[in-house]
Amino acid sequence: MSKHGGISLQGVAKIYGDNVLAVNHVDLEINDGEFMVFVGPSGCGKTTLLRMIAGLEEVTEGSIILAGEDVTRARPQDRDIAMVFQNYALYPHMTVEENLSFGLRLRKVPKEERQRRVLEAAKMLGLEDLLGRRTAAMSGGQRQRVAIGRAVVREPAAFLMDEPLSNLDAKLRVSMRASLSRLHERLAVTTVFVTHDQVEAMTLGQRVVVLRDGSIQQVDTPQNLFTAPANLFVASFIGSPAMNLVEATIDDGKIRFAQFELDPPASRTLPRGSVLLGIRPTDFEHAATADQSRPRIRVTPEIVQEVGAESHVFFRIDAPPVTADAIRAAADAASDAHGILADADRAEFVAQVDSRLPVAVGQELELAVHTEGLHFFDVATGEAIGRAYGEAKTASLVGGQISTSAD
Amino acid sequence: MTTVNSNASRPRLLAGIAGKHAALLLAAVILGFPLLWMVLTSLKSNVQALAVPPVVIPNPILFSNYPDMLNAVSFYRYILNTLMYAAVTIVGVGISSSLVAYGFSRLQWPGRDFLFKVMVSTLLIPFFATLIPLFVMYKKFHMVGWYLPLMVPTFLGSSIFSTFLLRQFFMTIPQSVSDAARMDGANEFRIYSRIILPMSKPALATVILFQFVYCWNDYLGPLVYINNQNWYPLSLGLDQVLGTYTTNWPWVMAAATTATVPIIVLFFFAQRTFISGIAIQGTGDKG
Numbered sequence: 001m002s003k004h005g006g007i008s009l010q011g012v013a014k015i016y017g018d019n020v021l022a023v024n025h026v027d028l029e030i031n032d033g034e035f036m037v038f039v040g041p042s043g044c045g046k047t048t049l050l051r052m053i054a055g056l057e058e059v060t061e062g063s064i065i066l067a068g069e070d071v072t073r074a075r076p077q078d079r080d081i082a083m084v085f086q087n088y089a090l091y092p093h094m095t096v097e098e099n100l101s102f103g104l105r106l107r108k109v110p111k112e113e114r115q116r117r118v119l120e121a122a123k124m125l126g127l128e129d130l131l132g133r134r135t136a137a138m139s140g141g142q143r144q145r146v147a148i149g150r151a152v153v154r155e156p157a158a159f160l161m162d163e164p165l166s167n168l169d170a171k172l173r174v175s176m177r178a179s180l181s182r183l184h185e186r187l188a189v190t191t192v193f194v195t196h197d198q199v200e201a202m203t204l205g206q207r208v209v210v211l212r213d214g215s216i217q218q219v220d221t222p223q224n225l226f227t228a229p230a231n232l233f234v235a236s237f238i239g240s241p242a243m244n245l246v247e248a249t250i251d252d253g254k255i256r257f258a259q260f261e262l263d264p265p266a267s268r269t270l271p272r273g274s275v276l277l278g279i280r281p282t283d284f285e286h287a288a289t290a291d292q293s294r295p296r297i298r299v300t301p302e303i304v305q306e307v308g309a310e311s312h313v314f315f316r317i318d319a320p321p322v323t324a325d326a327i328r329a330a331a332d333a334a335s336d337a338h339g340i341l342a343d344a345d346r347a348e349f350v351a352q353v354d355s356r357l358p359v360a361v362g363q364e365l366e367l368a369v370h371t372e373g374l375h376f377f378d379v380a381t382g383e384a385i386g387r388a389y390g391e392a393k394t395a396s397l398v399g400g401q402i403s404t405s406a407d
Numbered sequence: 408m409t410t411v412n413s414n415a416s417r418p419r420l421l422a423g424i425a426g427k428h429a430a431l432l433l434a435a436v437i438l439g440f441p442l443l444w445m446v447l448t449s450l451k452s453n454v455q456a457l458a459v460p461p462v463v464i465p466n467p468i469l470f471s472n473y474p475d476m477l478n479a480v481s482f483y484r485y486i487l488n489t490l491m492y493a494a495v496t497i498v499g500v501g502i503s504s505s506l507v508a509y510g511f512s513r514l515q516w517p518g519r520d521f522l523f524k525v526m527v528s529t530l531l532i533p534f535f536a537t538l539i540p541l542f543v544m545y546k547k548f549h550m551v552g553w554y555l556p557l558m559v560p561t562f563l564g565s566s567i568f569s570t571f572l573l574r575q576f577f578m579t580i581p582q583s584v585s586d587a588a589r590m591d592g593a594n595e596f597r598i599y600s601r602i603i604l605p606m607s608k609p610a611l612a613t614v615i616l617f618q619f620v621y622c623w624n625d626y627l628g629p630l631v632y633i634n635n636q637n638w639y640p641l642s643l644g645l646d647q648v649l650g651t652y653t654t655n656w657p658w659v660m661a662a663a664t665t666a667t668v669p670i671i672v673l674f675f676f677a678q679r680t681f682i683s684g685i686a687i688q689g690t691g692d693k694g
Contacts, residue, residue, distance in 0.1 A: 056586050077592040089587035093605040103591030150591070 005080070005157030005190040006032040007053060011062035014048050014214070022048045024214040025062065033188040035181075037205030039195055041237070041329060045214035046194045047162055053192060054160050055079050067157045077106075082151035086163040088143045092136040096127055096146050099135060100153050121149040124183070141172045148183070158190040165200060177203055198238055202226070210234050212329055227373075232276060232382035235375055236330035241281045241312055243375065244349040245322040248277035255374070258319035258347075260297045265372040268386050275385060276322055278375030281312065284351030286359070290368030297367050299349070304359050311355040313365065314348055321347035324382055442667070449473070449660035456656040469657065473665070476648060476658040482665070484637065485644030492554055492629075492640050493622035499561030500569045500618050501611060507564040508573035509599050513585060523574070530567050534627070542631060556632045557625070569614045576610035577603060616677050623670060641666055 007030040014023040023045045030036045038046040051057035053064055055076035063072045071079045082103075090099050097118060104114045122128045125145040135143055144164060151159050165173045165180075181204060184191055195201050201208045202222040210217040210225065210233070218230040229235035235243045248257035250270050255262045257277055264270055287296055303314040351367050359365055376385040448456050449472055451465040476482075510516075511523045545556040564570060580603060588598045604611070626642040633639060636647075645662040648655070 054586075054590060056589065076586075076589045077594070081590065083587070083590045085583040085587055087581055087583055089581060089583035091584070091588075091602055091606070093608075102588075102593075106592035106597070150587075154591075 005067050006030060006034075007158060007190060007192065008065035009049075009053070009062065010065065012049070012052060012059055012064060013061040014045070014052060014057065015060040022214050023052065026214075026216055028209065028216065028219065030190060030192060033190055035184050035191045035193065035204060035206045037193045037195060037201040037208045038211060039198055039201035039205075039208055039237075040211035040217075042196060043213075044211040046196075046209075046211050048214075049211070050160050050162055050192060050194045053158075054081055054083050056083075080157040081160055082154040082156040082158075083160040083162065084147050084151050084164045086166055088135075088147040088167070090135040090143055090146055090150075092134065095132055095134055096122070096138075096149075097131040099146055100127075100131075100149050103150065103154050117153045117155065121152040124152065124186075125149045140168050141176065144168060144176060148180075152183075152187070156189065158192065161191065161193045163195055164193075166195070166197070173200075180204060198240065202238070210237060212237075226280075228384070229278075229375065230384055232278075232324055232327060232377045233330050235278050235377065235384070236327045239280060241350045241352065242330070243278045243280050244347075245276055245278050245327065245377075246317065246319050246347055246349075247322060247379065248275055249273065250275055250376075255371075258317035260317070262295045262297075262369060262371055262374075265374065267372065268374075270376060270386060274379050276324075276377040276379055276382070278377065279349075279369065280373055280375075281350045281352040283370040283373035284313075284353065285368045285370065286353040286357040287366035287368050288357050289354065294368035295371060297369060299351075299365055299367060301359055301361050301363070301365055302348075304361055306355050309355055310352050311359055313351045313353055313359055313367075315351070315365075316346040317349055318345075319347055320345055445660045445663050445667070449657055449664045451657050453655050453657055456660075472657045472661045476661040476665075479658065480644055480647045480662070481637070482641075482644070485639055485641040488638055488644070489623060489640040489642070492557065492625075493619045495554070495558045496561040496622055497615050497618045499558060500566045500614060503562050503564040504566050504569035504614065505573050505604060505607070505611070506599070507570045508577055509603060511570070512574045512577035513580075513582075513598070513603065514595070526567060527571055530571075538627075538631065545632065551632055552634050553638060554629075554633065557628045566614075566618070569618065572614060572617075573607065573610050576607050580606055612677075616673070620670060620673070623666075 007028075009026050009028040009030075012023060012026045012028075013021065015021055026049060038049060040046050048057055052059050053066075055071065055074060055078075059072050063070055065071070066079060066081065091102065094102065100118045100121060101114050104117065109117070118131070119128070122131055125148060127142075127145055127149055130138065130142060130146075135146055138146070144167075147164065161180075165176050168176060177200060180193075193201075193204055195204075202225070205222055207219060208222055208225055209219045212233050218225060218234045220228075220230075225234060225238045229238060229243075232245070236245065246257045248255050250256075250264065250272055253264065255264050255270075255277060285294070290296075299313075299315040299317070301313045301315050303312075305312040305314075353359065353367070377383065378385055447463065447465060450468045450470065451462065452467075452469055455462045455465060511519060511526075541556070542551070545551050550556050550559070584602060584606070585598050588602045593601065622640070624642060625640065626646075629640050629643045633643070636644075639647075645666055648658050648662045
C-alpha cells in the first residue's frame with residue numbers, strides 16, 4: 001500500500017489578516033512512511049500547519065512538496081492526502097459503508113474495487129458488523145474507527161490526523177494509540193499527527209516536532225526531546241511532571257542553587273556564571289536505594305502524591321521560581337501545572353521516587369541527584385548549554401532550520 | 408432543619424404551580440374562545456347567529472351548513488389552487504433559500520456578514536410599503552393575473568425568513584464535515600447537495616411547514632395579483648361566501664372552520680418541527 005509519500009515543507013508561513021503570523025517560515029522534511037507528530041500548546045500553529053498540508057488553509061509563503069510534487073496551490077481534493085478530524089466529521093445521514101466509500105465514489109473508483117477496499121478497511125478496523133449502521137447511533141470509539149477507515153480506504157500518499165483521540169475517554173485513548181501504532185506499522189504510510197498531549201506525542205511519534213508561536217522549537221525522537229531538549233520551552237513542555245527549573249551559579253567547579261551545592265558531571269564542560277538549571281523529577285532518587293557516590297540534598301516534602309509504582313514528592317527550595325515566558329507558554333498545556341498557592345520566593349520542586357520507600361509529609365527526606373541528567377540553559381536566551389546524556393546524534397534546530405548535529 | 412425547610416417550601420411550590428396553571432388556562436380560554444365561537448356559529452342558523460342576546464349552543468345543530476357552503480363555492484378547486492401554490496413555492500424556497508443560506512454560512516467571502524445583516528434588516532420593511540412598487544414592476548413584466556408574482560421570487564431567495572432559519576442551522580454543522588468532504592474529493596456544490604442539505608432535514612422540514620402555512624393563509628398576495636376567480640386560493644375563495652348585501656354568517660364560519668382545521672391538525676402532528684424551527688433561529692454563530 002505504501003506510496004512514496006514524503007512531505008517537504010519549505011519556508012512555509014501563514015499570515016492572517018492583520019499581520020498575525022500563525023506559522024513562521026517552517027522548514028521540515030517528513031520522510032516517506034514516517035510517523036511525525038506535531039505537538040505544542042494551544043495556538044502554537046500546529047493545526048494550521050496541518051491544514052496547510054491538507055490544502056484546507058492557504059499558504060501565505062513557502063512551498064509544500066508531497067511525494068516529490070509541489071502541491072502548494074493544489075486543491076485539497078487534488079492532493080493525495082486523507083485526513084482524520086478531531087470530531088470525526090462523519091456524515092451522520094450515511095451508513096458506515098457509505099461513509100467509507102463516499103470518497104471513492106467521488107473519485108470514480110470502480111464498484112468492485114470500492115467494495116474490496118471498504119471490506120478490507122472494515123476488516124482491519126473491526127467494522128464489518130457495523131457497515132449497514134448509521135454513524136449517528138455509534139459510540140465515540142466506533143466513530144473514530146470509521147473516521148480512520150474513511151482515510152484508510154483512500155490509500156493515500158499520506159495521512160493527516162488532527163487530534164483524533166482527544167474526544168475519547170482516557171482508557172479508550174490508550175487502546176486507540178496502540179491501534180494507530182499497529183495500523184501505521186502495517187500500512188507504512190507517511191502520517192502527520194497533531195496533538196497537544198505530550199504523552200500521545202511521545203508514545204506515537206517516530207519523530208516529534210515541538211512548536212511554539214508558529215515556530216519549530218525542536219524536531220527529534222521522543223527520547224531525545226526528553227533527554228536533550230534544545231531550549232527552555234521544550235524542556236518545560238516535554239515530561240510529566242515537568243522539569244524542575246531554578247537559577248544556579250557555576251563557580252569553582254560547583255553548581256550552586258538555593259541552599260544546595262552539587263558537583264557537575266565530569267563529562268560536561270560548562271561555562272562559569274549564571275545559568276538556568278533543569279532537573280527532571282526522574283533524576284532524583286530516594287537516598288535509601290541510591291548509589292553512595294551520588295550527591296544528595298535534604299528536603300522537606302509538602303505534598304506526596306502516590307501514583308502507582310512512583311510517588312511524586314513536592315517540596316520547596318530557597319530560591320524564587322523561574323518565570324521565563326517559555327515556561328509560562330509551556331505550562332499552558334501542561335497537565336501538571338501547579339501554582340494555585342504559588343510562593344514568589346520559594347520555587348516548588350517535584351521528585352519522582354519509588355513509592356515503596358517511606359516518604360512522609362513534613363519529615364526531612366534525603367534525595368540523591370543523578371547529575372549526569374542535569375540540564376543547563378542560557379539565562380538570556382533559554383537555549384540549552386551543552387547537552388545532557390543521550391546526546392549522540394540528534395536533529396537540532398537553529399533559527400527555524402533543521403540541521404543535524406553530532407555534538 | 409432540612410425537614411422544616413422542605414415542609415415550608417412544599418405549599419409554596421404547589422401554590423406556584425397552581426398559579427402558573429391558572430394563568431395558562433386563562434390564556435388558553437382567551438385564545439381558544441374565538442375558535443370555539445367560530446365552530447359553534449358554523450352550526451347555527453343565520454337567525455341564531457345574529458340573535459341578541461347571543462345564543463351560545465346551536466339549536467338545532469345544523470351540520471348542513473358545511474355541505475351547503477361547499478356547494479356554494481368552488482371549494483375543491485380553491486384547495487387544489489392552494490396546494491399548487493404551496494407546492495411550487497416550497498420547491499422555490501427550498502432551493503433558493505438553502506443556496507443563499509449556504510453562501511451566508513459555509514463560504515467565506517468579503518462582506519458576507521454585513522450583507523447578511525442587510526438582508527435580515529429587510530424583514531423590517533412592511534409588506535404594504537413595497538406592495539405598489541412591486542405591483543407596478545410585475546405589471547411591467549406582464550406577470551400580473553396569475554401566481555407568477557407570488558411564485559417566481561421564491562426561486563430567487565425572496566424568503567428571508569427561510570434563508571435566516573437555514574443559515575442558522577447550517578452554522579451549527581461543524582466546518583470539519585465540509586473539510587472532510589473536500590478531502591474526499593467533493594466540490595462546493597456536492598458538499599451542499601450531498602452533505603449539508605441531507606444533514607439539515609429538520610430545518611428543511613421547518614421551512615416547508617412554515618411556507619405551507621404561509622401559502623395557506625396568504626390572502627393579500629393573491630388578492631392583489633390574481634384576477635381570475637378560478638385561480639383563487641382557499642383564503643381568497645372563501646371570501647366569496649361573504650355576500651355584497653347580505654351575509655350568511657354560519658356559512659362564513661363554516662368556511663373559516665374548514666380553512667382552519669387543516670392547519671390545527673398540521674400543528675398537532677408537526678408540533679415538534681414548529682418548535683424546533685423557533686429554536687433554530689436562536690442557534691448558530693452571530694453574523
